[in-house]
Amino acid sequence: MEGYSQDTCHAYVASMSTSYGYVPSKAAAVAFVVFFGVSMVAHMAQTFFFRTWWCAVFSIGCLVELLGWAARAWSSICPYAQTPYMMQITTLIIGKCSSK
Template structure:
């Protein structure tokens, strides 16, 4: 178990370092608060999970790992929405059901809402000493995850639609 956690943390370290190098090389500074923060958040979360496996009775590492591993990927998802908008702008807006700005205006607020709901749920679950409060916080966090999952499904469907229309040269 310890080895698996160490491998995951090392992989996250490598990916985060790779994102920093790519952001710097391509001078895409807007990716620092998204992709790079995601990598750092994942490193913190998996480090908390490793710490939790060493001291399973301690609540602090559990709180760190549950909060970080759930919330950290959200900024990377926001970057994906912005990148897709840029791809559509480059390849042709006639193949997309939404404008490039539409992707940002629709999906970015959904990402922020899911992040806030997950944060509220995680904070509630980790700050209470009663089982009922922890369960309530867990359900709120699960609701945020479900909303984010639905957002990803809709985004993926639109992205696949765009890709197929572009490859088949069939504008909307």
């Protein structure tokens, strides 16, 4: 594709493969952003209301997951951009590793 750059947003073209091999689902990404956002707020409230400071770690984990899923939602709009792909892959791996 002439003039193609991975730093800009392009609509999906069937003849070109994305970093994922498919276009991520925007609906699923938004659902997980909402889920982790609500979970983060709940853990923050629990941290301060019950003074269970160790729960702050869960809030940080939710924030990392929220960033990863937000980047995945961005990837659903710009499937060829490398910035959201790298952002989601690193944050979701870090979030997954920290939950074990």
